[in-house]
Amino acid sequence: MxxxxxxxxxxxxxxxxxxxxxxxxxxxxxxxxxxxxxxxxxxxxxxxxxxxxxxxxxxxxxxxxxxxxxxxxxxxxxxxxxxxxxxxxxxxxxxxxxxxxxxxxxxxxxxxxxxxxxxxxxxxxxxxxxxxxxxxxxxxxxxxxxxxxxxxxxxxxxxxxxxxLPVANGIEWTRLQGNAGPGDIVVVQGPGQQGLACVIAARAAGVAMIIVTGLSNDNDRERLRFARMLGADHTIEIGKDDLLETLAEITNGRMADLVLECTGAEAAVNSAFQIVRKTGRVVLGGHLSKPMESFNLNQIVNKFLTVRGMRGHxxxxxxxxxxxxxxxxxxxxxxxxxxxxxxxxxxxxxxxxxxxxxxxxxxxxxxxx
The missing domain is CATH 3.90.180.10 (Medium-chain alcohol dehydrogenases, catalytic domain)
Incomplete structure (x- = not known):
């Protein structure tokens, strides 16, 4: 045939x-x-x-x-x-x-x-x-x-x-595993395909605020603009803005209830645990190209965090x-x-x-x- x-x-x-x-x-x-x-x-x-x-x-x-x-x-x-x-x-x-x-x-x-x-x-x-x-x-x-x-x-x-499939990843990571919901402040690290899908899922979940971070370059700058069109309330350019200071200012010191790490970059993984509030959640969706050189596990314990690694949808x-x-x-x-x-x-x-x-x-x- x-x-x-x-x-x-x-x-x-x-x-x-x-x-x-x-x-x-x-x-x-x-x-x-x-x-x-x-x-x-x-x-x-x-x-x-x-x-x-x-x-x-x-x-x-x-x-x-x-x-x-x-x-x-x-x-x-x-x-x-x-x-x-x-x-x-x-x-x-x-x-x-x-x-x-x-x-x-x-x-x-x-x-x-x-x-x-x-x-x-x-x-x-x-x-x-x-x-x-x-x-x-x-x-x-x-x-x-x-x-x-x-x-x-x-x-x-x-x-x-x-x-x-990419939208399903956003739903899986943000809603089904990240438990995003009304009142939450959600930070999405990385404005790529998966990160933008998380923005849509967070907006559908009715969260209070969505903040997206990206690099200070033309490609990410355009994607950050797109993130705002999809429903992000704020965007932060890493390299141009100080992440911790800017996030603290935007959230009045509360920081993030849920951080969705979508880059797979070691620096972003480390910063995810710095910007999440006590009792918050971190979802690791990006895949590191190599093992991290150092990571302080005590920050998970001290902040009483829930951390989940993701595999697809x-x-x-x-x-x-x-x-x-x-x-x-x-x-x-x-x-x-x-x-x-x-x-x-x-x-x-x-x-x-x-x-x-x-x-x-x-x-x-x-x-x-």
């Missing part, structure tokens, strides 16, 4: 993409094939594009895929409760389905999703692991029997549906995100800023990593453009 090959943007070397025709997978009764509509570009894709290709070899990146089921085995359709032609957004996780985490609905913690130790994950599985089409930067993407997906309404444009948060996007709450669709054709996948990844000529908040790759 269909053409025998699929056009894909393959990361063939660190920071190098090549368009290649890959064999269309042969399906069995429990697998399927998704015709890709668009795939969003995540800030983490740069890490796959550089470090992962260096360690594991060529792969098809992209894990924020929106598309329609082109074909699937009879048993797959029955197990998934869908039919060919149904529109879906995929999650990146491919869990085992039977471990204690999967049975508790926390499949993101399943060891089979640990791509760093050889597990399967969309957008992070090497080309030489059959059938190869594990990423969304292609015309079609393979559907593993354990695929986690969400239905997408036909009237929701693909570029907006592709916001589901839950099924619930993706469903909540899709609802928010469908209703365009708090101007969430404004996060979608650019669409690239498949041959410009390299430019899309670089743009999302702030390495392009113009800033983007969230961009997509359209394999049919």
């Amino acid at each position: 269909g053409d025998p090959t699929v056009l894909a943007a393959v990361a063939v070397a660190p920071g190098v993409t090549a368009l290649r025709e890959l064999p269309r997978p042969t399906l069995n009764s429990v697998s399927g094939l998704l015709e890709v509509e668009v795939t969003g570009v995540c800030g983490s894709d740069w890490g796959f594009y550089d470090q992962y290709v260096r360690a594991r070899g060529p792969l098809v990146i992209g894990h924020e895929t929106v598309g329609r089921i082109a074909e699937a085995g009879r048993d797959a359709l029955a197990a998934w409760g869908v039919k060919e032609g149904d529109r879906l957004v995929l999650e990146e996780y491919i869990p085992c389905g039977h471990c204690e985490f999967c049975r508790a609905g926390e499949f993101r913690h399943c060891k089979m999703t640990e791509w760093r130790s050889g597990g399967l994950r969309y957008g992070a599985t090497e080309l030489n692991r059959a059938p190869g089409l594990w990423g969304g930067f292609a015309q079609y993407q393979y559907l593993h029997p354990n695929t986690v997906f969400h239905r997408v309404p036909d009237d929701l444009e693909g570029r907006y549906a592709a916001l589901a 839950s099924y619930q948060s993706v469903e909540l995100a899709l609802g928010m996007i469908q209703r365009n709450e708090h101007n969430v669709r404004e996060m979608s800023t650019k669409i690239f054709p498949l041959e410009a996948t390299d430019a899309a990844i670089r743009a999302q990593a702030s390495l392009g000529p113009e800033p983007v908040i969230h961009c997509c790759v359209d394999p049919w453009a």
Whole structure:
């Protein structure tokens, strides 16, 4: 059924993409094939594009895929409760389905999703692991029997549906895990894709004040402006403004009830524990590139803090995100800023990593453009 090959943007070397025709997978009764509509570009894709290709070899990146089921085995359709032609957004996780985490609905913690130790994950599985089409930067993407997906309404444009995972991260980190609510002062460190999603989630949670920090450069300055458009009450430019003094002035000395650390920078992690008030909460969403040289654990004890490290999103948060996007709450669709054709996948990844000529908040790759 269909053409025998699929056009894909393959990361063939660190920071190098090549368009290649890959064999269309042969399906069995429990697998399927998704015709890709668009795939969003995540800030983490740069890490796959550089470090992962260096360690594991060529792969098809992209894990924020929106598309329609082109074909699937009879048993797959029955197990998934869908039919060919149904529109879906995929999650990146491919869990085992039977471990204690999967049975508790926390499949993101399943060891089979640990791509760093050889597990399967969309957008992070090497080309030489059959059938190869594990990423969304292609015309079609393979559907593993354990695929986690969400239905997408036909009237929701693909570029907006592709916001589901980053917005879900914001909901998960801010509301479901950070317990943001009325009366809270929330500080979001970093105005990137995830940080801006946290701004939207905080506004939806009805918090009293949202403050966003970023670096004093043109790229972050534009994103801070965008944060204010999405609902941030104040922004602080690190390097231009003194963080502690400015925050103390804005909050009348109260400081933050909840700090959402979205940068993965050691200096930001340290400052998160300085600006949070006693009995406050710190959510660590950024991933450090290397272990911190020093950290004083006593500040957690002395301030009686609740600290939570984050890993992605839950099924619930993706469903909540899709609802928010469908209703365009708090101007969430404004996060979608650019669409690239498949041959410009390299430019899309670089743009999302702030390495392009113009800033983007969230961009997509359209394999049919």
